[in-house]
Amino acid sequence: xxxxxxxxxxxxxxxxxxxxxxxxxxxxxxxxxxxxxxxxxxxxxxxxxxxxxxxxxxxxxxxxxxxxxxxxxxxxxxxxxxxxxxxxxxxxxxxxxxxxxxxxxxxxxxxxxxxxxxxxxxxxxxxxxxxxxxxxxxxxxxxxxxxxxxxxxxxxxxxxxxxxxxxxxxxxxxxxxxxxxxxxxxxxxxxxxxxxxxxxxxxxxxxxxxxxxxxxxxxxxxxxxxxxxxxxxxxxxxxxxxxxxxxxxxxxxxxxxxxxxxxxxxxxxxxxxxxxxxxxxxxxxxxxxxxxxxxxxxxxxxxxxxxxxxxxxxxxxxxxxxxxxxxxxxxxxxxxxxxxxxxxxxxxxxxxxxxxxxxxxxxxxxxxxxxxxxxxxxxxxxxxxxxxxxxxxxxxxxxxxxxxxxxxxxxxxxxxxxxxxxxxxxxxxxxxxxxxxxxxxxxxx
Ligand SMILES: NC(=O)C1=CN([C@@H]2O[C@H](COP(=O)(O)OP(=O)(O)OC[C@H]3O[C@@H](n4cnc5c(N)ncnc54)[C@H](OP(=O)(O)O)[C@@H]3O)[C@@H](O)[C@H]2O)C=CC1
Ligand SMILES: Nc1nc(=O)c2c([nH]1)NC[C@@H]1CN(c3ccc(C(=O)N[C@@H](CCC(=O)O)C(=O)O)cc3)CN21
Ligand SMILES: O=c1ccn([C@H]2C[C@H](O)[C@@H](COP(=O)(O)O)O2)c(=O)[nH]1
Numbered sequence: 375x376x377x378x379x380x381x382x383x384x385x386x387x388x389x390x391x392x393x394x395x396x397x398x399x400x401x402x403x404x405x406x407x408x409x410x411x412x413x414x415x416x417x418x419x420x421x422x423x424x425x426x427x428x429x430x431x432x433x434x435x436x437x438x439x440x441x442x443x444x445x446x447x448x449x450x451x452x453x454x455x456x457x458x459x460x461x462x463x464x465x466x467x468x469x470x471x472x473x474x475x476x477x478x479x480x481x482x483x484x485x486x487x488x489x490x491x492x493x494x495x496x497x498x499x500x501x502x503x504x505x506x507x508x509x510x511x512x513x514x515x516x517x518x519x520x521x522x523x524x525x526x527x528x529x530x531x532x533x534x535x536x537x538x539x540x541x542x543x544x545x546x547x548x549x550x551x552x553x554x555x556x557x558x559x560x561x562x563x564x565x566x567x568x569x570x571x572x573x574x575x576x577x578x579x580x581x582x583x584x585x586x587x588x589x590x591x592x593x594x595x596x597x598x599x600x601x602x603x604x605x606x607x608x609x610x611x612x613x614x615x616x617x618x619x620x621x622x623x624x625x626x627x628x629x630x631x632x633x634x635x636x637x638x639x640x641x642x643x644x645x646x647x648x649x650x651x652x653x654x655x656x657x658x659x660x661x662x663x664x665x666x667x668x669x670x671x672x673x674x675x676x677x678x679x680x681x682x683x684x685x686x687x688x689x690x691x692x693x694x695x696x697x698x699x700x701x702x703x704x705x706x707x708x709x710x711x712x713x714x715x716x717x718x719x720x721x722x723x724x725x726x727x728x729x730x731x732x733x734x735x736x737x738x739x740x741x742x743x744x745x746x747x748x749x750x751x752x753x754x755x756x757x758x759x760x761x762x763x764x765x766x767x768x769x770x771x772x773x774x775x776x777x778x779x780x781x782x783x784x785x786x787x788x789x790x791x792x793x794x795x796x797x798x799x800x801x802x803x804x805x806x807x808x809x810x811x812x813x814x815x816x817x818x819x
Pocket of ligand 3: 436438440441443761762
């Protein structure tokens with residue numbers, strides 16, 4: 375991998391300030407305050423998808439090469455350093471993944487214009503489905519843009535023992551691009567795992583409720599979302615306090631609050647919807663986890679990657695197009711071989727070298743807390759036909775649950791075509807009528 379196009383503003387000024395005054399050791403907050411208005415940009419070329427997923431968890435700004443748009447080539451992976459014999463086996467298994475990917479997503483002969491459609495694929499399996507067999511050692515390119523204070527979180531992650539091998543190269547290259555004085559202030563270790571077991575105990579009862587049969591579960595919520603938002607809105611414009619308004623409303627409180635929420639949202643004051651919060655449990659493939667992570671406002675606790683690796687019984691997610699094809703058995707057989715090999719790698723070399731053998735199809739569980747404004751934005755994007763089917767199914771499932779809690783707050787949580795005009799431009803699915811009908815029926819029921 376390479377870090378290219380590195381650009382920054384303000385780091386030298388901070389470095390000079392740190393050097394020229396004898397300010398001694400500052401605490402993290404002070405360093406962060408100094409770096410908050412500096413800017414950093416770079417491109418990570420040819421990093422693997424395990425590194426890119428972890429990098430996106432930092433919630434900076436990214437543009438990443440997509441496995442939905444770009445076909446992966448046979449040499450498109452980076453493996454950890456293993457003994458020659460193990461390397462041979464690793465290469466062989468990874469090659470098998472890439473070969474099956476290529477076979478499953480073979481195009482029909484002949485020319486066609488633009489991005490291939492499902493009917494242009496010989497077996498009806500598009501690249502976005504075939505890629506479920508690819509490991510996270512697969513290469514990707516990602517542009518990263520962020521403020522300098524984020525270096526603290528980034529460096530903590532780079533120094534996490536369990537990700538040592540994942541970021542070995544990346545860390546060295548990034549350090550080369552940063553002023554030495556700045557690097558000296560940044561964390562050199564991470565103790566994020568110190569309370570890992572305790573936190574897993576805390577989350578276990580929630581995680582347990584998420585199953586393959588029920589991958590989207592409402593875990594917690596404020597008791598009355600409409601009331602929270604409507605009452606909240608009046609805090610802005612009334613001299614009366616919430617408790618006084620509530621007392622005056624009596625039994626009509628919910629109804630009155632809903633009407634106010636609806637009216638104020640209609641003015642475009644969407645921030646009032648941030649008062650309504652829910653917590654969901656979710657299970658999805660690592661493909662969808664990566665897409666989910668790109669939404670930066672929700673707060674998430676996810677399972678440790680090692681739990682996925684060690685949970686031999688956990689089913690992988692197989693796209694229907696593959697399930698319905700002759701590739702289903704070879705797909706499952708290859709996955710079993712990779713699962714066995716990565717446990718061997720973990721036991722022999724440690725978890726960091728085993729992670730690149732996680733697969734796109736592996737499933738992860740998480741608990742996520744969001745607000746209604748964020749959910750409406752996210753669900754509008756992910757219920758669109760242009761979203762991948764897996765995240766779309768989950769988004770529709772979540773929308774159905776949320777609609778039971780409030781109509782007004784999630785009214786706009788629909789694809790742009792249902793609310794007015796499609797905004798996908800050249801990428802429009804062209805099925806606006808069907809999409810409108812699909813959601814209209816749901817709205818009535
Ligand atoms: N190949 C790729 O890289 C692809 C990436 N995606 C990504 O999926 C992600 C999810 O959607 P998106 O709505 O952006 O993300 P978020 O869910 O993180 O953001 C939702 C909204 O919050 C605001 N916001 C949050 N964080 C920031 C920030 N750091 N800077 C500016 N505004 C911010 C923006 O609001 P407002 O717009 O009102 O300012 C944004 O629209 C996007 O990043 C999208 O680009 C999707 C498809 C392909
Ligand atoms: N909801 C959503 N869907 C997306 O597909 C998406 C996002 N968000 N957020 C940003 C990324 C980046 N996206 C992009 C980025 C560039 C082009 C683009 O440059 N298109 C050119 C040429 C494409 C080519 O031939 O390679 C064009 O002219 O359309 C398109 C989509 C798609 N992405
Ligand atoms: O529909 C999409 C496509 C892409 N993303 C984000 C998620 C990753 O950061 C990259 C690449 O993901 P792919 O699934 O390989 O396309 O872009 C997304 O959020 N939604």
